[in-house]
Amino acid sequence: MIQVVCVKQVADTETRVKVAGDGKSLDPAGVTWILNPYDEFAVEQALRVKEKAGAGEVIVISMGGAGVATTLRNALAMGADRAIHLRSDTAADPLSVARALAAEIAALAPRLVWLGKQAVDDDAAQVGPMLAELLHVPAVTAIATFELEGEKATVEREIEGGREVVEVQLPALFTADKGLNEPRYASLKGIMAAKKKPIEEKPAVLGDPTLDVVSLALPPARSAGRIVGQGVDGVAELVRVLHEEAKVI
Amino acid sequence: MSVLVFIEQRDGKIRSVSREALGEAVRLAEKLSGPVVAVCAAAADPGVAALGEAGAERALLASDPRFALYDAEATVAVVAAAVEAVRPDVVLFAASAMGRDLAPRVAARLGLGLASDCTALAVEGGKLRATRPVFAGKALQTVGFVRTPALVSLRPKVFAPVSRTGRQANVEVLAGAWGDPSRAHVVRVAAAASGKADLTESEIIVSGGRGLKGPENFALLDQLAAALGATVGASRAVVDAGWRPHSDQVGQTGKTVSPKLYVAVGISGAIQHLAGMSSSRCIVAINKDPDAPIFKVADYGLVGDLFEVVPALTEAVQKLNAHV
Ligand SMILES: Cc1cc2nc3c(=O)[nH]c(=O)nc-3n(C[C@H](O)[C@H](O)[C@H](O)COP(=O)(O)OP(=O)(O)OC[C@H]3O[C@@H](n4cnc5c(N)ncnc54)[C@H](O)[C@@H]3O)c2cc1C
Ligand SMILES: Nc1ncnc2c1ncn2[C@@H]1O[C@H](COP(=O)(O)O)[C@@H](O)[C@H]1O
Numbered sequence: 112m113i114q115v116v117c118v119k120q121v122a123d124t125e126t127r128v129k130v131a132g133d134g135k136s137l138d139p140a141g142v143t144w145i146l147n148p149y150d151e152f153a154v155e156q157a158l159r160v161k162e163k164a165g166a167g168e169v170i171v172i173s174m175g176g177a178g179v180a181t182t183l184r185n186a187l188a189m190g191a192d193r194a195i196h197l198r199s200d201t202a203a204d205p206l207s208v209a210r211a212l213a214a215e216i217a218a219l220a221p222r223l224v225w226l227g228k229q230a231v232d233d234d235a236a237q238v239g240p241m242l243a244e245l246l247h248v249p250a251v252t253a254i255a256t257f258e259l260e261g262e263k264a265t266v267e268r269e270i271e272g273g274r275e276v277v278e279v280q281l282p283a284l285f286t287a288d289k290g291l292n293e294p295r296y297a298s299l300k301g302i303m304a305a306k307k308k309p310i311e312e313k314p315a316v317l318g319d320p321t322l323d324v325v326s327l328a329l330p331p332a333r334s335a336g337r338i339v340g341q342g343v344d345g346v347a348e349l350v351r352v353l354h355e356e357a358k359v360i
Numbered sequence: 361m362s363v364l365v366f367i368e369q370r371d372g373k374i375r376s377v378s379r380e381a382l383g384e385a386v387r388l389a390e391k392l393s394g395p396v397v398a399v400c401a402a403a404a405d406p407g408v409a410a411l412g413e414a415g416a417e418r419a420l421l422a423s424d425p426r427f428a429l430y431d432a433e434a435t436v437a438v439v440a441a442a443v444e445a446v447r448p449d450v451v452l453f454a455a456s457a458m459g460r461d462l463a464p465r466v467a468a469r470l471g472l473g474l475a476s477d478c479t480a481l482a483v484e485g486g487k488l489r490a491t492r493p494v495f496a497g498k499a500l501q502t503v504g505f506v507r508t509p510a511l512v513s514l515r516p517k518v519f520a521p522v523s524r525t526g527r528q529a530n531v532e533v534l535a536g537a538w539g540d541p542s543r544a545h546v547v548r549v550a551a552a553a554s555g556k557a558d559l560t561e562s563e564i565i566v567s568g569g570r571g572l573k574g575p576e577n578f579a580l581l582d583q584l585a586a587a588l589g590a591t592v593g594a595s596r597a598v599v600d601a602g603w604r605p606h607s608d609q610v611g612q613t614g615k616t617v618s619p620k621l622y623v624a625v626g627i628s629g630a631i632q633h634l635a636g637m638s639s640s641r642c643i644v645a646i647n648k649d650p651d652a653p654i655f656k657v658a659d660y661g662l663v664g665d666l667f668e669v670v671p672a673l674t675e676a677v678q679k680l681n682a683h684v
Contacts, residue, residue, distance in 0.1 A: 124612055124632050128498040137495070148613055205474070206467060231612060233501075234494050235476050237464040244436070244468035249543035252461045255606070269607050270457035271375075271558035273551045275430065279544040289613045290606035321473030325489060325502040333638065333657050338650070342664035346672045349644065349662050350680055357642045357659065359564070359621040360588060360677065 112167040114157045115216050116191065116225040117242070118150040120175055120182035121232040128329065135324045136202060137232070146182045149227025151189075151294040152287035156257055157225050158190045159292065163259075168192045170219065174211055174315045176200045187305035188297035194308065197315035204322040205233070209241035211315040217246060224284040228253040239286035250284040251277045255291060361392035364448035364509070366439055367400035367411065367419075368458050370430075370549075374406050376561065377454035379414040379521040381514050384481060385452055386415035386522050391483040392449060398529060399442035401435050403428040405531075412527035419529040420445065424538060429546040430458055434538035436465045441536050443470060448509045450488055455513040456560070463513045474511040475503050477616075479518050479639065488512075496612040496635030516560050517618045518639075552607065557591045559610065564621045567593035567610055567637070571626020571647065571666055575603035580670045581625060587677040593617070595627045611636035626666050629654025646670065 122128075122142045129138040146154075154171065161167045171186040173179045174197040183194040197211055216224060224246065229236035236252075243250030254266040255274065262281045267274045269288065297305070339348045353360045363385040368375040378398075385396045398416040400408050401424070408419035422438040439462070443451060451466070453459035455477040467474035475490035479500075482489045488510045494501045552558075559565060566585045568578055578592065585592050594604040596611055610617055612632040622640035627633060629645070629652055637643070638657050645658035648665050655661045662669055 122495070124496070124635075126495070126498075128495050130499070137499075205464070206471070209468060232495060234492070234496065236460050237467070237474060237476055240432075240461055240464040241468035244465045249433070251544050253457070267550070268457070270430075270549070271561055272556070273549045275546045276548050276550060277544055277546050283544065288606075289609070319506070321467070321471070321506050322475065322503045323506060325504050327494070327499050327501050330493070330497065330500050333643075333659075336643070336655070336657075336659040336661060338655065338661040338663055340662055340664075342662075343668050343672045345662045345664065346669060346676050349660060349673065350676045352660055353621070353642070353644070354680060357621075359642045360680065 112164060112223070113219055113221040114160060114167065114169050114223040114225065115219055115221040116150070116154050116157045116169060116171045116186065117212055117238065118154065118171050118173045118182060118186050119147045119227070119230045120144050120173065120179045121147045121230055124148070124231060130327050130329065135327050137327070144178055144182065146185050147227050147230050149229060149231070149287055149289065152289065152291045153225035153227050154186050154189050154191060155292045155294040156287060157223065160223065160259060170195060172197065172212065172215060174199055174208055180310055183310055184305050185297065187308045188301040189295060190301060192308065194310040196310055196312040198312055199315035199317060203317055204320050205235045205237035206241055206321045207317050209238050209245055210318050212238070212242055213245035214316050216242070222282045224248065226284070226286045228286045228288045239284065243284040246284065248282050248284050249279050251279060252286045253288040254285050255288050257285065257291060361449040362394040362397055362446055363389050363392065364397050364399060364442055364446050364451045365416065366451065366453045366459065366462070367398045367408065368454060368456060369400060369402050369406040372402065372404060372406045374400070374411070375454070375456070376521070377456050377516045380516065380519040381452045381454050382411065382415040383521040384514060384519040388450060388481060388483065394449070397446050397448065399439060399534065401427040401438045409528045409531050412529035413524050415522045415524060416529040419531050420534040421531055422534040422536060422538070426538065429549065431542050431546070432461055432465060432544060433542045435462055436469055437536065437538045438534065439466045440469055441534055443509060445534065451509050451511050453511070453513040455515050459513050463511055467511050472507060472509060472511050473505045474513065476513045477515050478512055479515050481512065493639070496632070497616070497638055498635065515616070515618065559591055559593050559608070559615045559617050562591035562617070562619050564588050564590035565593045565610070565617055565619045566590045566623045566625065567595065567627060568598060568625050569595035569627030570597040572598065578603065580667070584623070584670055584674045584677070587674050587681065590623070595633050624654050624658070625670060627654055628652050629657065
């Protein structure tokens with residue numbers, strides 16, 4: 112069984128955001144790049160499905176600039192079999208990304224397609240459900256559990272005040288929420304093996320964009336607050352300011 | 361220029377996030393000078409005429425037993441049919457569990473741009489501009505749309521609903537077959553333990569971190585939350601330790617919340633935690649370390665041992681409640 116995992120390279124979550132000279136994008140200077148945290152859950156789940164089946168192939172695919180190869184190596188080191196790098200040096204809107212991924216993935220005819228719930232840079236949470244629509248496969252987004260029996264998956268996704276229990280016939284697409292599993296660390300052996308695994312590079316096929324970015328700006332800094340007191344003695348003052356000043360209680 | 365709003369219902373009840381979206385639709389419609397139209401998919405009419413009070417002039421209703429539980433593929437078909445019927449300039453969704461799943465599918469089906477989880481909308485020179493937090497709130501991105509309708513999902517608890525007492529929306533039936541049975545089938549909804557409110561929809565949140573020292577001590581926060589009418593949240597450290605479920609986690613890999621009051625107890629204020637809560641209206645930090653980074657974003661800080669402060673605070677809030 113072929114499984115495809117879409118992974119994105121993103122700025123580390125500790126990054127202090129600086130706006131680039133174009134006023135629209137992140138200044139990449141000094142940024143550490145990582146595999147999008149939600150995509151680690153996606154890679155892990157695909158590996159578990161393969162390990163349980165005892166056979167199959169896990170293909171990781173990423174669209175982005177030259178640096179993306181390092182992130183693909185990370186996924187290969189976790190245990191993916193091979194990688195596809197859709198080369199594109201310009202940022203793209205979510206639908207364009209989904210279209211480029213769909214064009215490549217359709218030809219692979221996977222039984223399972225995995226993505227992260229959202230990329231922690233653009234925080235769009237769009238590419239997964241868009242890709243499902245473009246590939247005409249059923250999908251469940253932001254899943255918290257996954258069970259596979261034959262050709263039927265049973266998954267749960269968190270909704271406000273509960274969880275939806277969803278049954279899906281393969282082929283299908285899922286996006287992973289945190290808590291789906293505990294992603295493995297790449298072993299030294301895995302890292303060595305990854306160096307020999309193939310990364311196929313090809314140009315991404317991008318259509319017309321659907322959004323145009325007008326600006327990227329830093330949010331207004333929260334005005335510095337104040338310490339209302341120390342220990343139990345400060346409690347009365349805290350309640351007073353919340354009631355009288357902030358009027359929130 | 362009209363604004364179409366997708367109305368969410370669960371168990372036959374219209375969800376409050378949809379009233380927030382209608383409120384913003386009313387404000388947009390004033391600038392675009394067009395009507396506000398609601399569209400709802402439900403097993404039976406959840407009372408869409410009453411959406412007039414929330415700002416809708418027309419309400420399109422697709423009723424079919426298959427909408428008893430969320431049916432993604434059929435709901436996409438309903439929204440697409442409504443777009444066809446109304447030809448709006450803007451379509452609004454809530455960035456809720458349902459809206460986050462639905463809106464991108466609609467965008468892909470119709471080949472349109474979607475700005476997700478927006479916190480502000482503006483009309484400049486007749487064009488819609490949507491502003492959305494990116495990098496977990498460390499920056500704000502503003503986007504424009506290449507084609508209309510522009511699709512937008514709105515972050516819960518950010519946009520105010522409107523109230524037009526006594527108004528009724530004109531209800532129209534939206535007929536259709538809504539496609540084949542969905543291949544991803546929601547078989548049931550398992551209710552959350554104790555019918556706890558969702559963090560993203562809570563007015564007040566009390567969150568606990570590693571400073572609580574153990575899962576049993578969250579009882580202190582439960583008591584404070586009960587006094588405040590709040591929901592209890594958590595930092596990732598305590599979720600990863602297994603003290604609290606993942607659904608309680610606030611932050612970059614948890615929930616993004618914007619309550620009117622956020623109380624952080626025994627939470628240091630790591631950048632990934634701040635990401636999830638810094639858009640709260642008022643932030644209170646209780647921490648024994650005066651240098652904890654959480655104090656940099658807090659409106660009000662109390663330096664002290666939470667094991668002493670929290671019970672005293674609970675008592676003081678109870679007293680206040682007894683007075684007002
Ligand atoms: C990719 C990634 C994603 C992440 N996502 C998230 C996320 O979504 N949410 C999140 O929260 N974190 C997230 N983190 C983790 C984050 O970096 C921190 O590790 C975490 O937030 C720390 O939790 P904490 O504040 O509870 O614990 P600590 O940092 O250990 O802080 C405990 C605090 O309690 C105080 N304290 C101790 N005892 C007392 C007492 N008796 N009275 C009063 N105060 C006391 C201490 O002074 C300290 O400030 C993420 C990290 C990474 C790398
Ligand atoms: N450039 C990309 N290459 C491969 N996968 C991507 C890319 N962008 C987004 N994805 C996938 O789509 C998910 C959601 O991303 P987003 O919609 O941008 O929040 C990510 O977690 C990835 O799995």
